Amino acid sequence: MIFRPYLYEPTACASYLFGCLSKSALAVVDPHAEFVDAYLAEAERVGAPIVAVLETHVQADHVSGLPALVEAAGATAYLPAGTGVEFEHVPLTDGAVVELGNTIVRALATPGHAPAHHAYVVADRGRGDEEPWLVFTGDSLLVGDVGRPDLHAGGDPEPLARQLHASVGRLLELPDGVLVYPSHFGGSVCGRALSSNPFSSIGFERTHNEALAHADADSFARALLVDVPPPPAGQAAIVAANRAGRVAVEA
Secondary structure, eight states, X not given: XXXXXXXXXXXXXXXXXXXXXXXXXXXXXXXXXXXXXXXXXXXXXXXXOEEEEEOSSOOSSSOBSHHHHHHHHTOEEEEETTOOOSSOOEEEOTTOEXXXXXXXXXXXXXXXXXXXXXXXXXXXXXXXXXXXXXXXXXXXXXXXXXXXXXXXXXXXXXXXXXXXXXXXXXXXXXXXXXXXXXXXXTTOTTOSXXXXXXXXXXXXXXXXXXXXXOSSHHHHHHHHTSSOOOOOTTHHHHHHHHHHTOSSOXX
């Protein structure tokens, strides 16, 4: 399996190109508009097409590269069911599977940062089994923190904070050795205590992530709603662009 991370420092966003070279099927998770040409160039370099573009949720802090990438590569767009986006896509329900040759992607519903949010659990048949190898956690489980629940909450973040507690619990059911690749790292406003190390593992987060120390949803939600950072600049316009599938934010 090929795996390439792309880190956008100005907003501390992470996206990933991955997939199966032997069966020529690649995908990008949470693509950033600034990296569309880079994804395409790498796919051309390794000689395999990008056939799938997956979003963990509708992004609020940057313009998605999904529409440009889908158009350029002829790829299929996949999003969690219920996002309300206005462009052609395949809505994924909890447990849905996307096959990229020997690379198997399973959607895991993890609402909380947003009402419609998925993590994507990845296995590689080339390793001899379908045990999970890594998980793209989007804005649910971050390195050293969890995602904020207020950006998509319509002014009432507590119910989403409680959902996030349950979602993190689902992620912690994965084996300790599963690698964690979130969509943000230190410097992002999508969390409060993110590590500057962008990558981790389930076991490391289980042991060291202080946001996971709360045993019940009440204390988790209370702690999560303290000292919430300012929202991303231009959030409403960015969300509108990403829902509509536009490649730029309208003034």
